[in-house]
Amino acid sequence: xxxxxxxxxxDGPIAxxxxxxxxxxxPEQFAEQAKAVYAEGAxxxxxxxxxxxxxxxxDYGRTKEILDAVHESCPILTQLSTGGFFPYxxxxxxxxxxxxxASLNLCTMTFGKFEFRNPPLEVRKVAAxxxxxxxxxxxxxxxxxxxxxALRLLKEGLLVEPLQFSVVLGVDGGxxxxxxxxxxxxxRMPPNAIWQMIGxxxxxxxxxxxxxxxxGNARTGLEDTLQYTxxxxxxxxxxxxxxxxxxxxxxxxPATVEQTEQMLQLPKVNQAVAAAV
Numbered sequence: 001x002x003x004x005x006x007x008x009x010x011d012g013p014i015a016x017x018x019x020x021x022x023x024x025x026x027p028e029q030f031a032e033q034a035k036a037v038y039a040e041g042a043x044x045x046x047x048x049x050x051x052x053x054x055x056x057x058x059d060y061g062r063t064k065e066i067l068d069a070v071h072e073s074c075p076i077l078t079q080l081s082t083g084g085f086f087p088y089x090x091x092x093x094x095x096x097x098x099x100x101x102a103s104l105n106l107c108t109m110t111f112g113k114f115e116f117r118n119p120p121l122e123v124r125k126v127a128a129x130x131x132x133x134x135x136x137x138x139x140x141x142x143x144x145x146x147x148x149x150a151l152r153l154l155k156e157g158l159l160v161e162p163l164q165f166s167v168v169l170g171v172d173g174g175x176x177x178x179x180x181x182x183x184x185x186x187x188r189m190p191p192n193a194i195w196q197m198i199g200x201x202x203x204x205x206x207x208x209x210x211x212x213x214x215x216g217n218a219r220t221g222l223e224d225t226l227q228y229t230x231x232x233x234x235x236x237x238x239x240x241x242x243x244x245x246x247x248x249x250x251x252x253x254p255a256t257v258e259q260t261e262q263m264l265q266l267p268k269v270n271q272a273v274a275a276a277v
Contacts, residue, residue, distance in 0.1 A: 003255040004247050005217040005263060007196060008037040009046040010236050012223030013084040014112070017054045020226045022235040025050035027069035036237040037221075038076040041244040041254035044101070045070060046079045046138075046219065049094075058086035063094055075257050077101065077266075079138055082126065085114050092126045095135050100266055102130060103166075104137035106146045106153075110173030120149070127158040134267040140166045140198075142174030147188055154190075162192045164264055166219065169207060170200030177203030179210055186214065194264055201225055205242070212247050 010024055010033050017023050024030045034045050047070070048056055049063040057063075063080070070078055079101040082091045095102050104127055105118045130137050137159060141147045153159045167185050170177030175185075177199050186195060197211030197218050198204075204225040208218035220239040228234040228242075244254050255263060 002251065002253055003259050003263065004212060004252045005044060005196065005260050006042045006240060006243060006247070006254050007044040007046055007079065007217070007219040007221075008033075008042040008236055008240050009198070009219055009221035009223035010034075010037070011048050011050060011056075011221075013048050013056050013081070015222065015226060020222060020233050022233065023050075023054070023222055025054040026052070027065045030066045031069040031073035033236050034070045034076050035073045037240045038074045040237050040240040042076065042240045043255050043257045043260040044077045044079050046081060046103075046221065046223065048081045048084060048223065056084055056086075058084060058090040058094065060090075060093055060097070064097055067097055067099060077257055077260060079103070083116070083140070085111075085116065088117055088119065088122050092122065092129075095126060095130050095133060098133050098135060100261075101136040101138050101164075101264075103140050104130065105140050106149045107142075109142060112172045116173075123149075124153065124156070124158055127153055131158070131160065136164060136264060136266050138164055138166055140168055141185060142168045142171055144175070144185065144188070147185055151190075160267075161190065162194050162265055163190060165189060165193055165195040166198050167195060167211075168198045168200070170203045177201075177207055179207070182207060182210065182214075186216070198224055205246075208243060209246050212252055213250055218243055218247070 024033050051057040078099040080099040081103045083105050108117050139150045175181045195216050197208050199207030211218050220243045
């Protein structure tokens with residue numbers, strides 16, 4: 001497929017503005033960066049909510065302010081994170097904001113210095129609610145067992161094909177950032193699955209390049225890498241510009257928002273549910 005979905009993960013659940021001053025945290029900054037990365041070729045923005053102090057938050061009202069600001073700024077598709085290290089109930093409630101997509105983290109794991117809790121019964125409840133709301137699940141898989149659990153949810157009727165996977169490699173506690181691990185995971189996906197590569201830190205550019213050559217989609221942004229090159233702070237537009245350049249160099253064209261909706265087969269908003277909420 002010549003078109004490629006380029007996603008920008010603009011902030012993430014860990015870094016703070018002192019780590020990189022280009023991290024957005026006000027609704028206005030999220031809107032500005034959404035507009036900037038959309039202009040560079042991204043069709044999806046992946047968002048972790050931030051409080052007025054610049055720190056990650058799962059606050060429902062603050063997250064709504066950020067989403068509303070992004071939606072008003074440009075046509076980019078929103079993908080809201082339900083990850084992070086907050087109580088699971090708070091994270092799960094964010095799907096009620098009805099973004100076009102939201103992350104569905106599948107398994108509890110060690111995540112650097114933290115424990116990333118995703119209890120299986122609660123994950124099932126969130127998956128079911130996302131189906132009701134018409135929110136497409138972005139299935140984040142950090143290791144082989146996460147993929148197996150996603151396939152189990154598919155058999156249970158809690159996910160709808162085509163499955164949309166994000167292969168996340170390089171997290172301390174997950175699978176290593178190697179081409180071999182990427183190939184292994186992609187081979188084990190259903191034949192109609194849609195997938196993107198997320199490489200952490202120094203692995204971001206080489207692994208997204210490999211993914212593009214394999215026909216997959218790709219993500220970059222300050223969540224995934226805070227530096228453009230060693231010792232040079234990154235910003236989101238420059239990261240998207242570089243990734244788009246790599247894609248074009250091998251004959252792949254960044255998908256428009258409309259093409260992305262078709263490629264990912266995003267569900268239409270459930271008007272009955274929307275009216276009731």
